Amino acid sequence: MLQGLYKFSFRTVRGTGCGVMFATASGKFYGGNSGSSFIGSYTEEGGIISSEVKMTRHNHDPDYVPMFPVDNIVMTFKGTHKGDEVHFEGGTSALPGIVFTAILTPINDKDAPAPGRVGPDGIGNGLYSIHIRMLDGLDGGNTGVMMLHDGRIWGGDAYFDYIGAYTAANGRWKGEIVNREHTPSLGERPLFGRHEVGIGFSGTYDSEGAEAEATALAGKRSVRFKAVLKKLVEA
Numbered sequence: 001m002l003q004g005l006y007k008f009s010f011r012t013v014r015g016t017g018c019g020v021m022f023a024t025a026s027g028k029f030y031g032g033n034s035g036s037s038f039i040g041s042y043t044e045e046g047g048i049i050s051s052e053v054k055m056t057r058h059n060h061d062p063d064y065v066p067m068f069p070v071d072n073i074v075m076t077f078k079g080t081h082k083g084d085e086v087h088f089e090g091g092t093s094a095l096p097g098i099v100f101t102a103i104l105t106p107i108n109d110k111d112a113p114a115p116g117r118v119g120p121d122g123i124g125n126g127l128y129s130i131h132i133r134m135l136d137g138l139d140g141g142n143t144g145v146m147m148l149h150d151g152r153i154w155g156g157d158a159y160f161d162y163i164g165a166y167t168a169a170n171g172r173w174k175g176e177i178v179n180r181e182h183t184p185s186l187g188e189r190p191l192f193g194r195h196e197v198g199i200g201f202s203g204t205y206d207s208e209g210a211e212a213e214a215t216a217l218a219g220k221r222s223v224r225f226k227a228v229l230k231k232l233v234e235a
Helices: none
Strands: 004-012 015-023 028-032 036-045 048-057 073-082 085-091 100-106 126-134 141-149 152-156 160-169 172-181 197-205 209-218 221-234
Touching: 004 152, 004 160, 015 036, 015 141, 015 152, 028 126, 028 141, 036 126, 036 221, 048 085, 073 100, 141 160, 141 221, 172 209, 197 221
Parallel strands: none
Antiparallel strands: 004 015, 004 100, 015 028, 028 036, 036 048, 048 073, 073 085, 085 100, 126 141, 126 221, 141 152, 152 160, 160 172, 172 197, 197 209, 209 221
């Protein structure tokens, strides 16, 4: 069975894209990229993996232009193992004639910090969208998805993956993340591109989401930013 954090790449006649996907041993998918979330399930029988995933846009910035002008669509896929990878093909009735080919490649998270302690009133487990805004007069930001579960963090976007840990109690949380490049960003994110970046953060949360201020060490440079998380689904 699939389990853990993966990067995915997909190809269609309209273009290509990448992101991250977290697979649970119980047959659930939680993932996304800089524009959309992907939430669904999978089964495996006779070497064939069947999956149904709902794609929902989470980035509503007016400057962001999605590849497809549709939202909240259900996609179905069939896939097979090829070594460590899983190769899928599928599509959706909302985009007739558009075939998606996708590859899941495992991401090593063995170096992730140990999970933190989460109190009974701690931040809820689930998939969250994350929107980042630079501080200290720096331009830019980023969007992606983040899976929070029992003190551990998995997530990412079109170019980067995040692994980390957090503690949470009484409406406050803090933690640490390692940000790594899973697909070459080709200058689109020059601040973190080609670096493995350590990030520390602290902030507040409620039942709908969370906020945090963070400091990233990119090479010899210290960069501050604010992150806003919105819960997309419990998990």
